[in-house]
Amino acid sequence: MIYRRAGISFTRYQDERRLWKLPTDRWAVIVIFALLLVAPFLVDRLFVVGYLLPLIIWSMAAMGLNLLMGGAGQIHLGYGAVIGIGAYASVHAMRAGLPFELAMIVGGLASAAIGVVFGAAALRVKGLYLAMATLAMQYIVDFVIVQVPAISGGTQAALSVPRTSFLGIAIQGDRAPYYVALALCAVLTLFMLNVRRTSFGRALAAVREKDYAASIIGVDPFRYKLLAFWVSSFIGGMTGAVLAVCYYRTISPDQFHLDLSIQLVAMVIVGGLGSVLGGFLGVGLILFAPIVLNQLIGLAADQFGVAIPTDLRAHLPLMLYGGLIMGFLLLEPLGLAKIYSNIRNYLLVWPFRHARQ
């Protein structure tokens, strides 16, 4: 009733081929995008700068990783390093005088070139062994950044990002960085939604399910595994550039440590492997649950006079956070995207429960 569908299937191919097949979904996307567009004028700046902006940028990273993990079935524990390479390459390019638009591409290419070298390990090893190979990448990149002052920026190891602009818009203040990130994220989201419908996306899915089988049906696993690493690393590198310019404004090696890689893997898994929407939901949960829980405990401590010692006050949110993730994974191992899809399926036929879906 809510989705106004009465079991009528599509009558034209072009309806079947649409990205969002139901009008309700299309409207939901339009409304959410419109809300995101006017958000800086509607809500407190804190929510734009402190929540929406990181949500958008981390979602871009999660989508890049999801292409590899959910799309091609290759685990990557060094995605933080991929983002780091992109960030450093693009910032150095900008300091050398390149405009942001080009520097972003440079960052993407640098990440893709280095990422594909380590991705080559995927041609030989799978699963846990690939996890180890990508983990090695994380540590090697960390080490190189810290040890080479020309990359890290000297003893302070903090590289300021020069003031720059994107398509003529100066990236400064609260709003411009948000809109730049939003625009790039929108482009990337459309790419990710479409990629699975292309021959490339289908080939990745074939490799993901079984690489022998893929080669039997004529999909070259060698080529597509490397391509998956290339594309995913390119997205990671571009995200690194956006992260540096729109959010951090100073980059230092610790921003791209293993923590970031693990965080991104967690976002992809909690959100739902292979799902674009799941990426956004996973980022929302993993990035903000600690903050929100911390504030909740703080609220309880301050407003309601719950006397808890400082140590517990600091660690309680972490315990709750751990519990929350375990709870989500126990209740719905397929991730937040599956929870959303369950709700959607329920509403599709509401108020009936057993209609054909």
Added chain:
Amino acid sequence: MSLTRRNILTGAAVAALASQLPLRVALAQGGDKVVRIAMPMDFTKVYTFVTAEYNQGQRDYITMMNQRGGMGGYTIAVDISDHANDQPRAIEAYERAKSQGAVLVDPLSTPVARALTPRALEDKLNMVTAFSGRSDAADGTVFPYVFPLSPNYWTQAGLLIEYFKQQDGGSLDGKTICFVHIDTPFGKEPLPVLEALAAKEGFKLQAFPYTPPGNDQSAIWPQVRRARPDWTMFWGAGVGQTVALTEAARNGLDMGRVCSSVWLSESDMDVVGRDQTVGVLKFEPCVSGREPKVIQDILTEVVGAGKGAGPEDKVGTSYYNYGVMLAALMLEGVRRAAEIAPDGPVTGEWLNAGLNSITEFTAEGLIPPTTITPEDHQGGGMGRVARWNGEVFEPMTDWFSANQDVVWDEVRKYSSEFAKTGQ
């Protein structure tokens, strides 16, 4: 209520919304005569007990001064949160502080302080980076809103070398000094100053990096022993420090010739063994122990009244006193600001003027005379060397400052680079 998906999801949504309440409340309360200080710190990840003790000192001192009627008529409101050394969380906390009208932020974390520097400069929000952050922030002309308010690591290294020199009869020529450090930007930071001093004083500098976080340094210390150092400096934080001390003791180094930066405390000694480490030296930025008048006052007025922010046995420990030191400096800044412009309005600029005019402040004998000027945000770079005697750190020298020319060369080198490219 049973554990169903619906309940969990609804609960999560309600909780998420409820947590946004305090911001609104705080914004609504924004009354006059309140100076807001935000302290998003790392209580859980890397610094852990260091932060807990430091923050306890800060809060006890602020509680005491608020009880006495505030600073120049202004009450101090403190907002504490945990950023776990995670930058998105720290940036969120910073932006929250800015929205709530805070005029001072103390993140107590080097990576976070470095990341927040451009924001603080742009927003004109004062940021205290005591024993953390960029060392070149001592240059107030380039970093007008960043306040180390404490001897930076270059100063600490320079001062320790001067102490070694004094002990060895005024010359370090031909001596070997080993520098054992964590292999991070923080650990490598003193190297340029040490190299400059090695060239100047003629000692041989040998650096031994260990991999972070420093749980295992067993491969490094035998090499240090083989180098037969005249002096050894170990540079790390948290767990790396206790491991370094354990290894130094195990390799039979003379404890009286092993020396640390500010990051060594009674708690570390409890871990290694109070008797095993007798003689070890450290840089001390303020008096430790309970003798100073401020600490005595806190004991009677705050802890005695049951308003202490943490366990009583931590009062007077090294990190607790660092916290008191920094809180005292911040509040002195507030007092000076209230003197300059009694009616406010309370803004970043208002407090900035106060902090920049702190003159010969000693916090009633807790810290060396500290003067902050618009040029020098380090405060003179004075400290002293203290020795662990098995019970407490006892001072070996008076307050002094050394090698500031080398330090300031380095400060200006990096600050000018920042000025050139950071805008």
